[in-house]
Amino acid sequence: MLATIVPLLLLAASAGAPAAALREEIETQVTAIYGPYADRETSVAAWDYPIYSAELTALIARWKAVMPQDETDALNDGDWLCQCQDWNNRRFLASIVAIGMDVDGRSEVDVIIDLGISRRDATRAARLILKREQAEWKVDEIIGDAFPDGLRQALHETIAADEALAAGKAG
DSSP states (O other): OHHHHHHHHHHHHHSBOOOHHHHHHHHHHHHHHHHHHHHSOOOSOGGGSTTBOHHHHHHHHHHHHHSOSSSOOSSTTSBTTTTBSOOOTTTOEEEEEEEEEOTTSOEEEEEEEEOOSSSTTOEEEEEEEEEEETTEEEEEEEEESSOTTOHHHHHHHHHHHHHHHHHHHHO
């Protein structure tokens, strides 16, 4: 995990700091994103939360359209936001490590996620790229241990694999 955290922190250092008001909005949004994990055991799939940018939402819809109904694929067997399958809601903690702004006005938020379970691998590092759409900060990308090349790339690869699987079953 340290191998993931250090590059994330270095990238955050290269991004500009947001103004105080923007920083507060971003912190509020990230807190809201991870709130359900600490409040209760959520039964809503991460891809069904209304937190994604329009472009990422369209890509998720495309993936859901080809997702196998009778088996798991590379993306539907775990939670995208906590990058896990299990967590302890009483001890779950998502901590913001750094917030930066890139040149396109997107926010780069580095988060450390403690799943609250007694396992050696119970901590995750993630970078959320947030984009402002219709006066709200929306998740435009997730980079982390589960998605080293980003959620977008994972979606594209999984869509292709699911389409190939469906074609193989049809043929």
